[in-house]
Amino acid sequence: MSNVRDRIKPGAIKRRQVVDSIFKALFTAAGVLSALMIIIIFVFVGWKGVAPFLPVYGGEQQSIWSFISGMTWRPDQNPALYGVLFIVINTLISAFLAALVSFPVSVLTALFIVKIAPRPLRAFFTTVVEMLAAVPSVVYGVFASGQITKIVDTVAGWFGKTTFGGNSLLTVSILLAIMIFPTITVMSITSISAVDRNLELGSLALGASRTQTNFKVVLSAAKSGIFAGLVLGLGRAFGEATAVSMVAGNAMTGPTWNLFDITRTLTSTMLSGLKETTGLDYDIRFSVGIILMIIVLLTNLAIQYIKRKIGGVTND
Amino acid sequence: MTNDRRTLDALTNKRGMNNQRRLADGIKDFITYLSTSLSVLVLGAVFVFVLTRGWQTLSWDMITGDFWGGNFKVNFTETLPGTFTAPGSLPQDAYFSEKYGFAVRDDKNHEKKDIMVLLYLDPESPLKTSVGATAGPTLDQPLSAGIGAEIRKITYVNDDGAKKSAGLLGKQNAEQMVFTLDTQSVSVDSMDFQSSGGGIRGSLAATLMLIGITLVIALPIGVFAAIYLHEIAGKGKITKMIRAAIEMLNGVPSIIFGLMGMTVFFPLTRLFGATTPNILLGGITMTVVLLPVIIRQTEEALITVPDKLRMGSLSLGATKTQTIFKVVLPNALPGILSAGLLSISRIIGESAALIYTMGTFVVDRPQLNGRATTLAVQIWSVMSGEQPNFELASAISILILLMVLVLNVSVKMITASLNKKWKE
């Protein structure tokens, strides 16, 4: 047997070590770069969004107070009016209305899929939920703008009201309810599946029926995950842009309380009339972006809080 | 014993309680059925809506056609005739030019006017070499009449060297025009045609370009970052922070990525000659959107590779890098593949981030450093005009849904097989 150890050249060893260090550096760089992105987003979007309120902005400098407390958004006027408060309220209203509809349906669907449905149906309905999650938002937009608007318009007619072609707060909320449904459902499915089986057996052994066990024990044990799902859904509703802006109608003033009236959300504001990529009308969208990020950030913090505080008895 | 039993029955009024409970249980169960059917209903409604509104519009011509219709005048870079044979598939009423390799037929448009429709164009035909003849961005740029275009006039040169017109503007029908060209022309000079527009070829091309550019940038970074997290980094505080930062990226609304792309990366694309939002910028922005997805998918695949293989490799004197590339990554390949497919699906469905970074102006011949729309953004674009075009939007939606669903099913199948692989 030839001596292979003589064939291992010291130069090759050095080279391998250099290659190894280079790649380790590359891997690390990729990891750090990925992590930096979130900071870059905050810094750059934040900086550009704050700029219109600083003296450096020159003649068109905006008052931060009238931006934050304003109830009118009139970029078409001279001088333009940019007040974001009513838009924030509108965004919250539409998202909460959506959650009001979507949350119970999602939780019940998740319960059905995990605990009640026979096995073959389970796979079918899981697929349905996954498909709903996979449908791109712009497709929901087309659907909302072509179908939900019609339904809303008809319903408005029953109440003797008219709508602007069906574009309305109600349409936005229904659309958002559909879009956040898979988010909440998937989270609920995960946390309901993780409920300790012994808890259920305990409940059944005490003479509770399957249904009573499902509703009383399983749901309450899974509540941390379910509420985290709800907040995740709200986060998605706040940030949803394309579909919402197709049916929001972009009201100039607000807030909108009437279900059949047009509304304006943070995201629809950021997308409406986007033509130039310079000037105040463009930069102010970054300011709106900051508000949106703050709301989403608070939502994320809420999830962390819920996961820590509410807790539940699950197997993970 | 029997006495006890009786007492309990009396206490709880057993029969009544049971019936009441059964009713309550039944109602509760029923509302879960109801909720679940609602989701099926909604999914069905979305499908039925886009299918009924879009099916008529969906056609091969739409997929390969330009979005911007209009009248075009073109010259040819190759003007001399050749010898062509007609394909077997031509309909009865088509007329084929053996000299120039194209087929046309007479038809009427929706305004009941006579038109002449291009049915077939041989790949070698001189008519394929057309370039724009009118001033503007299309001058001297390749601009060929697609199948379905309406030919209005073809100008040819006859034996005497004089330019003559054939076609509808010369009061000729299809048969006469082909006959004239095949018998009297020495070469072709120019052509007037009208294309119907409403096609998606440009957006389709832009979508593919965007997918390509995004994957080329995002996959290496994402996979490397996953390797860092799972193979290199320890379990310390810094790793936790990096993980949390990447996780946070997942919750950022995609429209914010659009804003970020314009401020952070637009200057970068200027180096490539970009003056407007552009496909390259869209790709870089989508990279950031997709990083958490790719990192998570890849890491999940890395987790399934048994540790004993890494140990085996290291104990044989392989370096960490060699172990990663020779043993770990080949076994994690299905996971990386599914990360890629999932990314493609996200790119196809994305709109908000791209409206900012690529623009909303539909371009028929997209360039990497110029404006363009993906299929999803084209939907947004045709929907947000004065007169929303539901038919086109729905037709594109059908295509998008089809692609996205196929991709998602593939990912599911790959994940299932990956999980099975190490379970034996």
Added chain:
Amino acid sequence: MANEEAKSVTDTDRTVDQLSSGGVMFRVQDLDLYYGNFQALKKINIEIPARKVTAFIGPSGCGKSTLLRCFNRMNDLIDDVRIEGKILLGDRDIKDANMDVVRLRTEVGMVFQSPNPFPMSIYDNVTYGLRCQGIKDKALLDEVVESSLKKAALWNEVKDDLGKNAVKLSGGQQQRLCIARAIALQPTVILMDEPTSALDPVATGKIEDLMETLKEDYTIIIVTHSMNQAARISDKTAFFYLGDLIEYGDTDRVFSKPADPRTEAYITGRFG
């Protein structure tokens, strides 16, 4: 610089190779090992003889596998491990920061508890270590594959199908392949971490027979749970208990006249 390094490499190789049976291969001095705050090994002092089989025995969690992994520094891969003391291979401390760990592992091969062939061909498994060292000479690789598989007593079973995926082999064959894979690098030491615990008796017998022949060329350290196995195949036996080296000596002596009552209790099966 390059010259000097080349010289030092061959030098160390020679010092190790020159050791005849009975010389000292590893000299462990006052070794302490901590996982975080937990001390897994306490002041271990032991000398491992060259070209002999040394068995580490003791109940689970006594630190025998941990000590084994010190000899090729596989403990480096675990976070939060701290090692004090010395492990000398020849006159080099393998814990030294300047020690080329990757190179050390080519000299000190390892066979794991459950067979871990790579999901690639038998040929690629055996040549893996050499290729990692940059050896691409096909004729040499072919020669090494044949000689290594022969030494591992696997050649006759697989010689016609070297392209077969290694994971399709039986458990015993896989483990012998892992031995062949380690031998291919021509190491001086082979560490075996309960190499037969996942195998049936027939496959175990084959591996034990194999060790008998391997010790002519290699120093073997084996961790085992089987008292019988230790008694059958080893020349030296070390008994560990709760991180302490309780007793170390010739196998015959340890099994017939254990000096420590704990050793006696363990080998007579009163705990384990």
